[in-house]
Amino acid sequence: MRRVAIGEEDAVAELYDRFSALVFKLSLQFLSNKAEAEDAVQEIFVRLWKTADRFDPRKAKLVTWVMLITRRHLIDRIRRKTVRPKQQELSEHHGESATEVPFPSNVLLHEQNSQLWKALQTLPEMQRTVIERAYFHGFTLKEVSRQLDAPLGTVKSALSRGLLRLREHGSKESSVLRP
Amino acid sequence: MIEPTHNYSELLELAVLDAHGLLEPIESELFNRSFHDAPASIQDEIIQMQLEFATDDSMLPEDLPPASLRKKVLDAVASAADKEASRLAPLALIGARVGATAARVGSRETIMFWRTAAMVLFGISVVLAVVTMDVQRRATDINVIAENAAANNSLKNLTDVKFVEFINNPYYQVTRLERTQGDPSGYIRVAIHSDTGDGYVFGLDLQAGEVIVIKGTTSSGKAVDIARIAAKESVVAQSFTIDLEDIQGLTIWGYDEKTGVRWL
Numbered sequence: 001m002r003r004v005a006i007g008e009e010d011a012v013a014e015l016y017d018r019f020s021a022l023v024f025k026l027s028l029q030f031l032s033n034k035a036e037a038e039d040a041v042q043e044i045f046v047r048l049w050k051t052a053d054r055f056d057p058r059k060a061k062l063v064t065w066v067m068l069i070t071r072r073h074l075i076d077r078i079r080r081k082t083v084r085p086k087q088q089e090l091s092e093h094h095g096e097s098a099t100e101v102p103f104p105s106n107v108l109l110h111e112q113n114s115q116l117w118k119a120l121q122t123l124p125e126m127q128r129t130v131i132e133r134a135y136f137h138g139f140t141l142k143e144v145s146r147q148l149d150a151p152l153g154t155v156k157s158a159l160s161r162g163l164l165r166l167r168e169h170g171s172k173e174s175s176v177l178r179p
Numbered sequence: 180m181i182e183p184t185h186n187y188s189e190l191l192e193l194a195v196l197d198a199h200g201l202l203e204p205i206e207s208e209l210f211n212r213s214f215h216d217a218p219a220s221i222q223d224e225i226i227q228m229q230l231e232f233a234t235d236d237s238m239l240p241e242d243l244p245p246a247s248l249r250k251k252v253l254d255a256v257a258s259a260a261d262k263e264a265s266r267l268a269p270l271a272l273i274g275a276r277v278g279a280t281a282a283r284v285g286s287r288e289t290i291m292f293w294r295t296a297a298m299v300l301f302g303i304s305v306v307l308a309v310v311t312m313d314v315q316r317r318a319t320d321i322n323v324i325a326e327n328a329a330a331n332n333s334l335k336n337l338t339d340v341k342f343v344e345f346i347n348n349p350y351y352q353v354t355r356l357e358r359t360q361g362d363p364s365g366y367i368r369v370a371i372h373s374d375t376g377d378g379y380v381f382g383l384d385l386q387a388g389e390v391i392v393i394k395g396t397t398s399s400g401k402a403v404d405i406a407r408i409a410a411k412e413s414v415v416a417q418s419f420t421i422d423l424e425d426i427q428g429l430t431i432w433g434y435d436e437k438t439g440v441r442w443l
Binding site: 007012013016020025026028038041043046049050056059060063066069070072074075076079116135140142156159160163167 | 193201211229233238244245252398
């Protein structure tokens, strides 16, 4: 990463070759549009270059850091470009239940994310709601807390547990599919 | 400052959110501090758990990036590096993109020579920029302001004496920060002298009313308050001093006090 930080082209190319598939897939999951995902991948690698000198190998593996930067960028991109429903609109459209939410943009409806959609349906309502709002709508945890009129700690716990369960669900699915 | 006294379950909870990029800057900072304070076994557990999240592609689409994207990405990085170099004029050459060939053949002496030259040229460009601003703001005689001594005095008035030393000193470690979202114009440069701990925060083209908190995280996870700058004018500058023991491996970042937007 030190070589990436000083802009060595070979190092940037190596970084791309190692992680582009993961970065592209995650971008596609968030954006559900190949053209947008390609734009995002370019921006993400520029951001990786800009922040390369901050990678601390004692705190995380390189792939963890790359995916963290990727996720942060995609969430920032959603926050920047998506017109998100306001709290009042959420309530008006969804009656009395503050935990009912519309689909976050078209992300979960996209056929490429059908597996994610199915997995989300297996989660308790609170966990599903906070994941959709925080992860795919790009709301901050404080905003989600206000929207649901739930303590911030509760939102964090539900989000964390939901993400853990999603990963467990994914592990089971992939172990079934693998020979 | 809130003490990062997270227990085991809270730490794991935050680790999940951190791995997904869902922590706000201040929470991320507290998590980092708790991580560094945690026993090695828990650190290993967190590293492993975050690794599993990072590499889990079971829920991701199966599409692969098109072959043409590789060149676009490399061009985008090269373009960003060139843009960085041209925007910052000579100062940007410090730590800016170096071609693979140049990186291999460049000697330490050559690099130091160019860094010194870059700093001197940057000093000249900053002095000229401040002179220009001074002319516009005060509508005074340009012939007087254009003199170096007057320019330096203007600069000292805008900032303080140390800033003139800063722009003429090639031994400062410089970190550039930009907004991670919103208007891409404007940036902050944080310079720290590794031998003295003296430093400078220099903000250019910040948005009116913006208040940016600059912080640092040492290699041991300790949080360091560096500066808090309020954008009252298009150029803002502020000096600071940090402990020498905190400089090595220091990661510098910032956030907008009002909106929470990160500066990286």
